[in-house]
Amino acid sequence: MAKRIDVSGLNAYYGAHKAIDDISMTVEPRSVTAFIGPSGCGKSTFLRTLNRMHEVTPGGRVEGKVMLDDENLYGPGVDPVSVRRTVGMVFQRPNPFPTMSIFDNVAAGVRLNGGRVRKDELDGIVEKSLKGANLWNEVKDRLNKPGAGLSGGQQQRLCIARAIAVEPQVLLMDEPCSALDPISTLAIEDLIGELKERFTIVIVTHNMQQAARVSDRTAFFNLAGVGQPGKLVEIDDTERIFSNPSVQATEDYISGRFG
Amino acid sequence: MDITPATAAPPPLGAAPAPAGQKATTRPGDRIFLALSRGSGILLLVIMAAIAVFLTVRATNALSHNEGNFFTTFEWSANSTPPVFGIAVLAFGTVVSSLIAMLIAVPVAIGIALFISHYAPRKLSTPLSYVIDLLAAVPSIVYGLWGALFLVPHLGGLYSWLNDYFGWTGIFEYHDGAARSLFTIGILLAIMILPIVTSVSREVFLQAPKMHEEAALALGATRWEVIRMSVLPFGRSGVISASMLGLGRALGETMAVATVLSPSFEIGKSLLDPGGGTFAQNIASSFKESGEIGKDALIASGLVLFVLTLLVNGAARLIIARRKEYTA
Ligand SMILES: Nc1ncnc2c1ncn2[C@@H]1O[C@H](COP(=O)(O)OP(=O)(O)OP(=O)(O)O)[C@@H](O)[C@H]1O
Ligand SMILES: [Mg+2]
Numbered sequence: 028m029a030k031r032i033d034v035s036g037l038n039a040y041y042g043a044h045k046a047i048d049d050i051s052m053t054v055e056p057r058s059v060t061a062f063i064g065p066s067g068c069g070k071s072t073f074l075r076t077l078n079r080m081h082e083v084t085p086g087g088r089v090e091g092k093v094m095l096d097d098e099n100l101y102g103p104g105v106d107p108v109s110v111r112r113t114v115g116m117v118f119q120r121p122n123p124f125p126t127m128s129i130f131d132n133v134a135a136g137v138r139l140n141g142g143r144v145r146k147d148e149l150d151g152i153v154e155k156s157l158k159g160a161n162l163w164n165e166v167k168d169r170l171n172k173p174g175a176g177l178s179g180g181q182q183q184r185l186c187i188a189r190a191i192a193v194e195p196q197v198l199l200m201d202e203p204c205s206a207l208d209p210i211s212t213l214a215i216e217d218l219i220g221e222l223k224e225r226f227t228i229v230i231v232t233h234n235m236q237q238a239a240r241v242s243d244r245t246a247f248f249n250l251a252g253v254g255q256p257g258k259l260v261e262i263d264d265t266e267r268i269f270s271n272p273s274v275q276a277t278e279d280y281i282s283g284r285f286g
Numbered sequence: 287m288d289i290t291p292a293t294a295a296p297p298p299l300g301a302a303p304a305p306a307g308q309k310a311t312t313r314p315g316d317r318i319f320l321a322l323s324r325g326s327g328i329l330l331l332v333i334m335a336a337i338a339v340f341l342t343v344r345a346t347n348a349l350s351h352n353e354g355n356f357f358t359t360f361e362w363s364a365n366s367t368p369p370v371f372g373i374a375v376l377a378f379g380t381v382v383s384s385l386i387a388m389l390i391a392v393p394v395a396i397g398i399a400l401f402i403s404h405y406a407p408r409k410l411s412t413p414l415s416y417v418i419d420l421l422a423a424v425p426s427i428v429y430g431l432w433g434a435l436f437l438v439p440h441l442g443g444l445y446s447w448l449n450d451y452f453g454w455t456g457i458f459e460y461h462d463g464a465a466r467s468l469f470t471i472g473i474l475l476a477i478m479i480l481p482i483v484t485s486v487s488r489e490v491f492l493q494a495p496k497m498h499e500e501a502a503l504a505l506g507a508t509r510w511e512v513i514r515m516s517v518l519p520f521g522r523s524g525v526i527s528a529s530m531l532g533l534g535r536a537l538g539e540t541m542a543v544a545t546v547l548s549p550s551f552e553i554g555k556s557l558l559d560p561g562g563g564t565f566a567q568n569i570a571s572s573f574k575e576s577g578e579i580g581k582d583a584l585i586a587s588g589l590v591l592f593v594l595t596l597l598v599n600g601a602a603r604l605i606i607a608r609r610k611e612y613t614a
Pocket of ligand 2: 070071072201
């Protein structure tokens with residue numbers, strides 16, 4: 028199921044602008060890795076290079092290597108579409124398909140690429156995914172209602188259910204709780220703790236407590252100045268990063284003595 | 287920064303200074319504007335009512351003299367005594383030619399719009415959009431001349447082909463002759479409404495929310511699947527509106543049809559048979575030579591076209607409203 032991500036020498040550009048510079052790191056399978064760092068340091072950009080979403084932005088370009096176990100995602104002849112099926116993504120703002128019902132939202136990925144699934148099998152997948160996203164009990168009586176009719180926190184869990192329905196190896200989450208209230212946030216943090224049994228999870232967050240609560244490893248990114256590319260400062264066990272980081276800038280950032 | 291609350295604006299010259307922030311007072315400017323807007327609203331309604339009354343009276347006048355059945359007679363002799371006229375042929379011609387135009391134009395327009403908004407590189411999409419917008423502004427008589435001088439003489443091949451492969455259906459039977467049929471009109475109308483339908487659809491597709499496109503992409507959707515899952519559902523009502531705009535133009539198109547069609551008051555068995563007519567074309571072709579009853583009869587036919595357009599618009603609104611609950 029879950030796979031190891033091994034990044035080496037990764038650069039990403041927006042046109043002529045270099046957004047991240049020479050990033051190398053390893054993300055362990057069945058663990059949660061948190062990305063922290065100041066705004067604009069390239070966390071989202073880096074996250075999106077991990078499922079080849081960066082290149083869909085106009086001018087987006089990537090150099091370097093991302094190994095998923097022993098497959099280079101940027102190798103010649105690798106189909107970005109199949110990469111994105113293996114590496115799922117949850118966005119900052121909940122984005123269920125507004126014209127689809129709750130059921131169809133969860134089934135959307137399964138039905139893609141000409142995938143034909145028997146109705147009872149699909150029912151099973153949808154139920155399992157919604158249970159996996161801790162949403163089943165809240166929506167089981169209204170699976171045919173539009174997904175847009177749920178609360179923000181429910182919508183975000185619906186998006187998680189949609190992402191895990193296609194059984195990816197890795198789940199990328201870009202500030203998944205930043206649009207949610209504390210209770211929904213807690214629900215999603217609990218969920219992340221459960222999901223790491225099955226997936227490799229990478230989460231971007233601006234919330235230090237959240238990083239400390241949910242992650243096993245933490246990576247700190249920084250940038251030298253405006254217009255400069257973002258760099259990876261260090262990646263280590265979360266406990267170490269929050270108690271005794273090896274780089275001074277990390278400690279400054281975490282303790283709020285930054286900039 | 288210069289933030290001046292509206293209430294702090296100095297009163298117009300000559301106005302008594304209003305007690306600041308106290309009970310609501312109407313200022314002269316407001317009163318003038320209210321009177322002006324209310325007045326023009328009422329004026330518009332009065333003019334509309336006057337036109338409606340005028341048209342209805344004249345139309346009723348013609349209908350009271352009609353010796354034929356207004357809806358079923360295949361003839362338009364409104365100037366003979368007694369006058370005999372019916373709209374059957376015109377209604378058939380208008381509806382059929384517009385339908386053909388829609389069947390051809392809407393899918394092509396959606397395709398071009400999607401190409402511009404989601405497939406073409408910017409270097410190509412910008413000039414292409416520009417050309418499409420330009421085509422939408424070409425006057426219809428130009429299309430009419432082009433249709434008569436170029437389209438008609440060049441459609442023989444297509445007609446023979448249709449006859450060879452689809453002649454058995456009856457509606458595509460073709461016997462040599464000029465291609466001045468309802469089918470040609472349909473093609474011409476399709477070309478005429480293509481730019482406007484494309485243009486409006488493109489604008490709608492460009493507004494499809496990025497976040498839903500990314501949601502589909504991140505699930506591993508191909509480009510076409512992204513379009514099917516996030517762009518088309520979003521653009522649906524806009525495309526319907528665009529099509530209705532096109533249909534409205536096709537139903538009422540006058541000069542191009544009058545230039546190309548060789549009108550006759552019969553309904554051919556085949557769409558490729560020359561002849562037929564449309565409401566607008568018939569009015570344009572017969573108005574000058576018509577006497578009083580003749581003109582009134584044309585007005586009556588124009589009213590029917592108006593009702594037809596209203597029905598089409600109403601239907602479109604119903605379709606769009608029915609989808610409302612599913613749009614975010
Ligand atoms: N679509 C884009 N086009 C051009 N430049 C971009 C684009 N998106 C991001 N950038 C630039 O890339 C750099 C990194 O942005 P990114 O969004 O990855 O930062 P981030 O760490 O996710 O910030 P935040 O914490 O605010 O989300 C920034 O300098 C930003 O201006
Ligand atoms: Mg970001």
